[in-house]
Amino acid sequence: MKKRILLSVLAVTCALALSACGGGGGDPLSGGGDNKGSSGSEVIVGSADFTESQLIASIYSQALQAAGVPTKEQFNIGSREVYIQALKDGSVDLVPEYTGALLSYLDPKSTAATPQAVQSELSTKLPAGTAMLTPSPAEDKDVVAVTQATADKYKLKTISDLKPVAGDLVLGGPPEWKTRTQGVVGLRDVYGLNFKDFVSLDAGGTLTMTALTNGQIQAGDLFSTDPGLHTNHLVALEDDKNLFAAENVVPLIKAGKQNDAVTKTLNAVSAKLTTDDLINMNAEAAKGTNLSDIAKKWLAGAGISKS
Amino acid sequence: MNIMSWFTDPANWTGSGGIPAQIGYHLWYSAIALLAALVIAVPLGIFIGYTGRGEALVAGSANALRALPSLGLLVLLFLVISPVVTGKLVYVLPTIIVLVLLAVPPILTGTYAGIQTADPDAVGAARGIGFTKRQILFNVQLPCALPLMVSGVRSATLQIVSTATIAAYLGLQGLGRFILDGRAQASFAEMAGGAILVAILALALEFTFAWLGRVIVSPGLRRTASKSSSPISTTVLEPATT
Amino acid sequence: MNWISSNIDRIVSLTISHVWLTLVPTVIGLLVALPLGWWAHRFKRGQAAIVGTAGLLYTIPSLALFIILPTILGTKILDPINIVVALTLYTLALLVRVVADGLDSVPHDTVAAAEAMGYRGWQRLVLVELPVAVPVIAAGLRVAVVSNVSIVTMAALLGIPQLGSLFTQGFQLRLYVPLLTGIVLCVVLAIVFDGLIIWLNRLLTPWRQRTVTS
Numbered sequence: 221m222k223k224r225i226l227l228s229v230l231a232v233t234c235a236l237a238l239s240a241c242g243g244g245g246g247d248p249l250s251g252g253g254d255n256k257g258s259s260g261s262e263v264i265v266g267s268a269d270f271t272e273s274q275l276i277a278s279i280y281s282q283a284l285q286a287a288g289v290p291t292k293e294q295f296n297i298g299s300r301e302v303y304i305q306a307l308k309d310g311s312v313d314l315v316p317e318y319t320g321a322l323l324s325y326l327d328p329k330s331t332a333a334t335p336q337a338v339q340s341e342l343s344t345k346l347p348a349g350t351a352m353l354t355p356s357p358a359e360d361k362d363v364v365a366v367t368q369a370t371a372d373k374y375k376l377k378t379i380s381d382l383k384p385v386a387g388d389l390v391l392g393g394p395p396e397w398k399t400r401t402q403g404v405v406g407l408r409d410v411y412g413l414n415f416k417d418f419v420s421l422d423a424g425g426t427l428t429m430t431a432l433t434n435g436q437i438q439a440g441d442l443f444s445t446d447p448g449l450h451t452n453h454l455v456a457l458e459d460d461k462n463l464f465a466a467e468n469v470v471p472l473i474k475a476g477k478q479n480d481a482v483t484k485t486l487n488a489v490s491a492k493l494t495t496d497d498l499i500n501m502n503a504e505a506a507k508g509t510n511l512s513d514i515a516k517k518w519l520a521g522a523g524i525s526k527s
Numbered sequence: 528m529n530i531m532s533w534f535t536d537p538a539n540w541t542g543s544g545g546i547p548a549q550i551g552y553h554l555w556y557s558a559i560a561l562l563a564a565l566v567i568a569v570p571l572g573i574f575i576g577y578t579g580r581g582e583a584l585v586a587g588s589a590n591a592l593r594a595l596p597s598l599g600l601l602v603l604l605f606l607v608i609s610p611v612v613t614g615k616l617v618y619v620l621p622t623i624i625v626l627v628l629l630a631v632p633p634i635l636t637g638t639y640a641g642i643q644t645a646d647p648d649a650v651g652a653a654r655g656i657g658f659t660k661r662q663i664l665f666n667v668q669l670p671c672a673l674p675l676m677v678s679g680v681r682s683a684t685l686q687i688v689s690t691a692t693i694a695a696y697l698g699l700q701g702l703g704r705f706i707l708d709g710r711a712q713a714s715f716a717e718m719a720g721g722a723i724l725v726a727i728l729a730l731a732l733e734f735t736f737a738w739l740g741r742v743i744v745s746p747g748l749r750r751t752a753s754k755s756s757s758p759i760s761t762t763v764l765e766p767a768t769t
Numbered sequence: 770m771n772w773i774s775s776n777i778d779r780i781v782s783l784t785i786s787h788v789w790l791t792l793v794p795t796v797i798g799l800l801v802a803l804p805l806g807w808w809a810h811r812f813k814r815g816q817a818a819i820v821g822t823a824g825l826l827y828t829i830p831s832l833a834l835f836i837i838l839p840t841i842l843g844t845k846i847l848d849p850i851n852i853v854v855a856l857t858l859y860t861l862a863l864l865v866r867v868v869a870d871g872l873d874s875v876p877h878d879t880v881a882a883a884e885a886m887g888y889r890g891w892q893r894l895v896l897v898e899l900p901v902a903v904p905v906i907a908a909g910l911r912v913a914v915v916s917n918v919s920i921v922t923m924a925a926l927l928g929i930p931q932l933g934s935l936f937t938q939g940f941q942l943r944l945y946v947p948l949l950t951g952i953v954l955c956v957v958l959a960i961v962f963d964g965l966i967i968w969l970n971r972l973l974t975p976w977r978q979r980t981v982t983s
Binding site for chain 3: 599606693706718730733
């Protein structure tokens, strides 16, 4: 009896070991959906795993539908690292992006900071088979936020002000920040900040906000359009060395799906979208309103579709 | 993407986020939850087994609790207590509560079933030689109940260790951290590494309990324990790993 | 309430996914467990090996299995087939023991009587032993299906759409309604499946007395 149990242990251990050594059949994390791709003129719209991304994606999707382009929605895929894979392998065709963050992801060494510089550099570095349309004036940057109390205590106005005290502070942000230039890596290399610890939370969402206001972290990654910054009396530190470059909202699309109708519709959306719109929509979402309803309302207000 | 290289990278074994540290955190949360569950379930189980009251209620709710999704409960508890609790407790408390809820049914069932099925001959013999009721409980019924109790604790520990991965969803540490961070960073090696570690930990604990059962349980009981134990009671004691 | 009515499409599709992800593995697991359980019951030597392996399989945490399976199967991590395979393995691991115990619990008198009446081998198994074992197997099946309903929600951590996705959404948006909707629907599904098995049990054992057994 013991021998048989031992044999079965061996079998299970082998299976575990095999899975550790194996995995030669490609990365299971590539691709964000059922990998079937879209047919004909249908555009699969994807989004990242935070609210604003889903809002903008919903706007794109409904605008395209109003223009007669069939869409399929695949929101909430994950972080950029995950949904870019989905875009590359055709699981999705269109995602809303932010110029600076995307550029930093594609080229961590890039130093472009102004909207124009970022846009022109980005257009040369896009992954093969993808294209970007016209960026919007609307912007949403990552900010390093602290509570009013912390800002007063250490006299913080800019991120550089953190240098002498970073060792006493805990930084919180999404898990992907650990390896991103626009994250822990950049804060260390560009600003010389070595925080006491980094806590993995979420992308500028509930966890980070709660952790910051609760005192579990002293500095957190939030989004500049987050209405909570204002309602929770948080201070967004000024990015004096321009680590977080211009972050204009821009549609990133698979080259094969780009046609006149799509381009015209999305460019019209981008032109009308403002940073204030983002802030207002985020505030609506925080109240519990359905995301696609918020998007629909914006589209009606912008005159792009009837409500 | 090589999982092996993730395991052999020395950077993953050091620091506050390294493999030993996360295993430590994981076991720490599990231990606290198990202790709390034992404190709640064992006395309650003894009461139910001894007096026979409340058995139907417990049996029914044990099955019902199995239906509650842990992740959902975790989020619900967090949303409910976050306006009132501050500090790290707002993350730790929901996690521990969910884990305790998972662990109590098997321990409770094991305890009261164990006491109820304690060999009536042994109990009769003890009464015959003059043991008081309390002496019977502590010197005869409880030791007889040990096999089923240990089985229940074993089940509970497994449940806890498997589910403790969700602590990472609230930003806590533990082996779930590798899984969630790996997903966010699109690093399958890290995800799989975390998954394999959890599996190994669960298996290791399973064997520890098998050994512990042999050590704690009186040899006289071991022979009968392997033969009896009705199929229903064993299925009740084996809720799924989450 | 508003949220529910405006999201009803999504809720329905998530529920359907969840039902599929729960029932398919349960049924397949049962079908595979029947012959394996019979083998363990018939050949005592095989029993230790089969039950031992099943026990170990059961020990592997579900989230871990969801993640490790893609490497073994060669699928993508978001492929729901991983969930189906993993849960089939769990259901199998649980039910093999139950089927073996169930067949073991058939009274020898019944078997002897059946043999005396002329039932042979397969006939005896299918027409006599299995039906008598049905209550025991049904009890195990109830545990399996209710557990499966709950385990499927863990896949929300990997981004696979099912009722658990309502939990992560509720969390991100700090909304109670999607969260509670998800939890309630999970419990309802569990109750429905549980009831279904109880009903099937009653259907398949018409000779049962009306007294209440646990």
